[in-house]
Amino acid sequence: MVDLDREVAGIRCREVLELLSSYLDGDVTESEKRRIDAHLLECDHCLRFGRDFAEAIGALRRELRRSPALDQDVARRLRERLAKE
Amino acid sequence: MTEADDQRLLLAASQGDRAAFDGFVRRHEDAVFRLLQASASCDADAEDALQEAFVAAWKNAGSYRGGPSARAWVMTIARNALRRAHRRRAGEPADFEPIGEMGLQAGWGRDEALEGLARREVLERALGALDGEMREVLTLRDLEGFSGDEVAEMLGISVAAMKSRLHRARLRFVSALREVAHG
Ligand SMILES: [Zn+2]
Numbered sequence: 397m398v399d400l401d402r403e404v405a406g407i408r409c410r411e412v413l414e415l416l417s418s419y420l421d422g423d424v425t426e427s428e429k430r431r432i433d434a435h436l437l438e439c440d441h442c443l444r445f446g447r448d449f450a451e452a453i454g455a456l457r458r459e460l461r462r463s464p465a466l467d468q469d470v471a472r473r474l475r476e477r478l479a480k481e
Numbered sequence: 482m483t484e485a486d487d488q489r490l491l492l493a494a495s496q497g498d499r500a501a502f503d504g505f506v507r508r509h510e511d512a513v514f515r516l517l518q519a520s521a522s523c524d525a526d527a528e529d530a531l532q533e534a535f536v537a538a539w540k541n542a543g544s545y546r547g548g549p550s551a552r553a554w555v556m557t558i559a560r561n562a563l564r565r566a567h568r569r570r571a572g573e574p575a576d577f578e579p580i581g582e583m584g585l586q587a588g589w590g591r592d593e594a595l596e597g598l599a600r601r602e603v604l605e606r607a608l609g610a611l612d613g614e615m616r617e618v619l620t621l622r623d624l625e626g627f628s629g630d631e632v633a634e635m636l637g638i639s640v641a642a643m644k645s646r647l648h649r650a651r652l653r654f655v656s657a658l659r660e661v662a663h664g
Contacts, residue, residue, distance in 0.1 A: 398589070398590030400581045400584070400585070400589070400590075409589075410580070410581050410584075413580055413581065413584040413589060414580050414648070416648065417644065417647055417648035417651055418644065418648075421629070423629070423644070441589060441590045442589075445584070445587070445588060445589040445590070448588060448594075448595040448655065449587070449651065449652075449655055451595065451598055452595060452598060452651075452654065452655045452658055453623060453651055453654075455598040455599070455604060456604055456608070456619070456623055456624070456654065457623050457624065459599070459601045459604050460601065460604055460605065460608065460624055461624055461626075465511050466510050466511045466514050470514065470528055470531070471510060473528065473532070474506070474510060474528075474531060474532055474535060475503075475506075477532040477535075477536065478502075478506070478532075478535060478536060478539060481536055481539055481540070
C-alpha cells in the first residue's frame with residue numbers, strides 16, 4: 397500500500413510531491429533541497445515519480461518547443477486586417 | 482534581433498512607420514498565435530484575438546515603455562483580447578483538486594513506466610487534453626520559455642499563484658500523457 401504521508405528523511409512524500417516543480421526549477425530553499433535530496437535517496441516512489449515527471453517536462457520542452465510557424469492564411473488575414481488601420 | 486531592436490521598431494511604429502511595425506509583427510506573430518491557440522477554445526477565437534492584439538499594438542506602440550519584453554507586452558494585449566471575447570461565456574470551473582490526488586493520478590506509487598515521451602503526437606495530444614488555463618501556463622513557461630516573473634505578470638496573478646498553477650498543469654500533463662500513451 398502506497399502512502400503519501402510516509403515521512404522519510406524528515407519530509408513527507410506529499411510535501412515532496414508539492415515541491416517537485418519548484419525543485420526542478422531550482423526554486424526551493426537550501427534546506428528544502430537538502431531534505432528532498434535525502435528523501436529521494438531513500439524513497440523509491442518519489443524517486444521514480446520525480447524522474448518520470450522531470451522526463452515528461454523535458455520531453456515537452458524538447459519536442460514541442462519548435463512549434464510550426466503561423467499558418468499562411470492566418471498570417472495573410474492578419475496583414476489584411478492591419479492594412480485597414 | 483534583440484529586445485533593443487523591438488524597442489526601436491515600436492518607437493518607429495508609434496511615429497507611423499509601417500515597415501517597422503511589419504517587422505515587429507513578423508518577429509512575434511508565431512509565438513503570439515501559439516499562445517492564443519493554447520488558451521482559446523477554437524482557432525477562430527485565437528485568430529480574432531491575434532488580429533485585435535496587433536491592431537491594438539499598432540495603435541498603442543507609443544505606450545510601450547519597456548519593462549516586460551515586447552513579446553510579453555503584445556502577449557498580454559492578446560490575452561486580454563481573448564478574455565474580452567470570452568467574457569460572456571461560461572468560464573471553466575476553478576480546479577482545486579488536492580496535489581496528492583493529482584500526483585496519484587499522474588502515477589505516483591505505480592510501477593508502469595511512462596511511455597510515449599519521444600513521440601511528438603503523443604505529447605501534443607496530452608497537452609491538448611489540459612484545460613485552457615493549464616495549457617496556457619505550460620505553454621508560456623515550458624514552451625515559450627518566459628521566466629516565472631514574466632508569466633505571472635502576463636497572467637495578472639501573483640508569482641505564488643503562477644507556481645501553483647504551473648505545478649498543477651505539469652501534474653495534469655503527466656496524467657494525460659499516461660492516458661494517451663497507455664489508453
Ligand atoms: Zn517519498
